Amino acid sequence: MARKESSIRADTSAQIGIGTLIIFIAMVLIAAVAASVLIQTSGVLQQKAQATGKQATQEVSSNLVIKSIDGVRAKNSSTSMAENISLLKIKVGLNVGSSPVDLNQLVISISDGTNINDLIYANNEKSYGTAMSNFSSSASADTNLEKLLVATQSSPGDNAKYFFTVSKIRDEDTSFSQGSPIMNTGDLVTIYVSTVSSADLEYTTIGPITTSGSQKDSSLDIEPRTSLTLVFTPEAGIVTSADFVTPSSYGTKETIQLYP
Known part of the structure; x- marks a missing residue:
């Protein structure tokens, strides 16, 4: 098997x-x-x-636009005026479509070809560790301008060398104030920059301000035929600048158009 x-x-x-x-x-x-x-x-x-x-x-x-720059001479009377420009009145607006600009963060660099001042808004207490001495957010623009021209502090020093002040011309939305200088499209302001020289200290009046000869030296010297450079650097946005030469003679005018 x-x-x-x-x-x-x-x-x-x-x-x-x-x-x-x-x-x-x-x-x-x-x-x-x-x-x-x-x-x-x-x-x-x-x-x-x-x-x-x-x-x-x-x-x-975000773009500041310089509309015009006028220079003001210190004086004692209509026939006794400084040979230099003692105050700059800079009319500034915003470009079309610009974002709001906080002038509290704006830095203005101004040079007369020899000296240069870096200026911040009078209420800015961050850059130099203190705001401009005697500045008041509730005071008028002229009051703060007076303090710009005549006041000083131990640090950083004379207000004229370190700060600028502003007054509003047009502010439809009431966004601008001395304590909070916010510019929106359509706003127009005047920025004041002291250019008092050591030769201007004897005069008693600068623009609308009676200084009684107490104005402080800005270290700038804006004589006729001076090459002047201003650079505006906002917190954000395009840097704006103006370069020009002052007239060959200021004549008998108290206020001289310098730019454009």
Whole structure:
């Protein structure tokens, strides 16, 4: 009688199926992690792009426009006036579509070719560690102008060398005040910069202010034929500058148009 041999066949198809499943699950997990990283990265990039776009727009759109610059000579009378310009009256507005500009953060650099003063708004107490001495946010613009011309403090020194003051001409939305000098589109202001020289200290009047000879030396000297440079650097936006040469003679005029 023939003897039957039995054999067991190895069946590995189940193992292959499990391996394929493991690989599939791993691919799904990797894809999920990659998708999560991409979503997170795209969100961060979107936020940075929006912030950069906003800053870029502000840099381009915020723009001070110098309308005119007049120089005022110190005097004792209509026939006794200084040979130099003692005060600059700078009429400033904003370009069309400009973002609001805080003049409290504006820096004005003025040079007469020999000396240069970096001026900040009189109520700014951050740059020099103190605001302009005797400045009052509730006082009139002329009162603060008087303090600009005649007052001093131990640090940083004479107000005329370190500060400027402002008065408003047009402010329809009442956004501008001495304590919070915010300019919006359509606003128009006058910025006062002291340019009193050591030769002007004997005179008693500068513009609307009676100084009684107490004005402080600004270290600037704006004689006829002086090359003058002003640079306006706002907190954000385009730097605005004006370069001009003063007239060859001031004649008998108290106020002289210097720019444009």
